[in-house]
Amino acid sequence: MTKIIIAILALVLAPIAGALISGVDRRVTAWLQSRYGPPILQPFYDVLKLLGKEPMVTNTWQALCAYVYVVGAALSVVLLFTGSDLLLIFFVLTVGAVFLVMGALASPSPYSQIGGQRELLQMLAYEPLLILVFAAIAMVTGSFKVSAVFELSRPMLYDIPLMFIVLGYALTIKLRKSPFDISACHHAHQELVRGVYTEYSGPYLAMIEIAHWYEVILVLGLCGLFWSTSVVGMIVLVVLTYLAEIIVDNVTARLTWRWMLKSAVGMGVVLTIINMLWLYAQ
Amino acid sequence: MLGNMINKGRIKSPWVVHFDCGSCNGCDIEVLACLTPIYDIERFGIINVGNPKHADVLLVTGTVNQRNKHVLKNIYDQMPGPKAVIAIGACGCSGGVFREAYNVVGGVDQVIPVDVYVPGCPARPEAIIDGVVAALEKVKTLLGMTA
Ligand code: SF4
Numbered sequence: 342m343t344k345i346i347i348a349i350l351a352l353v354l355a356p357i358a359g360a361l362i363s364g365v366d367r368r369v370t371a372w373l374q375s376r377y378g379p380p381i382l383q384p385f386y387d388v389l390k391l392l393g394k395e396p397m398v399t400n401t402w403q404a405l406c407a408y409v410y411v412v413g414a415a416l417s418v419v420l421l422f423t424g425s426d427l428l429l430i431f432f433v434l435t436v437g438a439v440f441l442v443m444g445a446l447a448s449p450s451p452y453s454q455i456g457g458q459r460e461l462l463q464m465l466a467y468e469p470l471l472i473l474v475f476a477a478i479a480m481v482t483g484s485f486k487v488s489a490v491f492e493l494s495r496p497m498l499y500d501i502p503l504m505f506i507v508l509g510y511a512l513t514i515k516l517r518k519s520p521f522d523i524s525a526c527h528h529a530h531q532e533l534v535r536g537v538y539t540e541y542s543g544p545y546l547a548m549i550e551i552a553h554w555y556e557v558i559l560v561l562g563l564c565g566l567f568w569s570t571s572v573v574g575m576i577v578l579v580v581l582t583y584l585a586e587i588i589v590d591n592v593t594a595r596l597t598w599r600w601m602l603k604s605a606v607g608m609g610v611v612l613t614i615i616n617m618l619w620l621y622a623q
Numbered sequence: 624m625l626g627n628m629i630n631k632g633r634i635k636s637p638w639v640v641h642f643d644c645g646s647c648n649g650c651d652i653e654v655l656a657c658l659t660p661i662y663d664i665e666r667f668g669i670i671n672v673g674n675p676k677h678a679d680v681l682l683v684t685g686t687v688n689q690r691n692k693h694v695l696k697n698i699y700d701q702m703p704g705p706k707a708v709i710a711i712g713a714c715g716c717s718g719g720v721f722r723e724a725y726n727v728v729g730g731v732d733q734v735i736p737v738d739v740y741v742p743g744c745p746a747r748p749e750a751i752i753d754g755v756v757a758a759l760e761k762v763k764t765l766l767g768m769t770a
Pocket of ligand 1: 647
């Protein structure tokens with residue numbers, strides 16, 4: 342019973358929190374660029390407006406893809422908050438992401454084709470990292486369950502600090518923040534128009550935006566797991582991580598996908614090996 | 624209630640797409656100047672998107688000629704409604720100094736319906752921002768909103 346209540350709360354509160362975080366993100370970004378920035382509620386206005394726009398699709402497949410993407414993102418948040426299996430969360434998340442790419446590839450537009458292929462490369466970069474992190478969590482807790490993390494007596498960050506860096510790397514790629522805004526970018530100067538999002542418009546773009554809010558919460562929830570013993574520690578860790586993401590987003594330029602793939606996988610594997618050896622030596 | 628909230632969103636988040644119909648580049652640069660920290664139009668929720676499918680407002684600079692009128696029409700048709708068009712600069716309003724040239728069609732309104740005209744050669748960034756605000760006022764009266 343409590344699980345159902347938690348699931349419903351997560352379903353309702355996660356997008357609201359995600360939107361507020363996106364609003365704060367835009368405000369902080371503006372502040373770093375010595376601008377005033379939009380109101381904190383701006384993401385809500387954007388999505389409401391998009392919902393009210395005339396639906397326009399190149400084919401129905403694309404609309405379906407947008408819905409599957411949002412359902413995938415929402416389901417993975419619900420699974421995380423009900424203490425479910427990390428691997429299950431990973432698979433659900435991946436299915437959603439794959440549908441986003443399929444929707445982009447379903448139209449012949451070169452912008453969305455290139456965007457879709459770059460998104461696939463991004464997935465190729467962050468998915469191994471996420472699996473490594475989940476495997477490391479399982480080694481510490483002895484189970485893939487999220488609920489097992491909360492039974493630990495001391496924060497995971499003490500045991501697998503390097504895996505937190507790996508997770509941060511994966512998050513930057515997953516949230517498509519600079520230097521990894523390779524497949525989609527909304528900044529004034531855009532080489533890909535909008536990459537994977539090019540062919541989605543109106544209500545379908547709103548769905549993708551909502552899915553993005555869910556993803557922000559999922560990603561921050563995963564970070565929070567690293568300090569599972571105290572609520573304050575969790576919040577501090579999450580806020581610091583997100584602040585670091587925003588700063589990195591603002592001080593770096595976009596990089597090539599080759600560099601992303603090499604550095605992400607290379608660094609991920611090296612840090613994981615060091616951390617695992619250390620875990621064994623203890 | 625949802626309708627009211629959507630209308631509020633429409634007023635608060637006009638995404639612009641910017642099309643340059645062969646201008647002298649003067650008005651173009653003034654449009655981009657609006658995005659810089661000095662004018663910072665993002666504080667009104669305005670984002671410069673590169674994609675007509677995501678845009679609500681079409682900013683057109685420069686004279687329309689026989690070549691690019693099809694492109695302009697195509698961009699306009701790709702924008703999902705509700706949408707607005709703002710013609711910027713003397714060229715966009717009427718053809719400006721190029722009006723008499725043999726290949727020039729004239730102002731933007733010869734090809735697509737224009738909601739707001741922003742005169743000037745080049746139009747100042749302040750005037751362009753005013754133009755977007757005027758377009759929003761128009762949208763507000765159309766939607767029957769008072770506030
Ligand atoms: S109105 Fe003036 S500045 Fe603007 S495009 Fe025409 S000639 Fe150039």
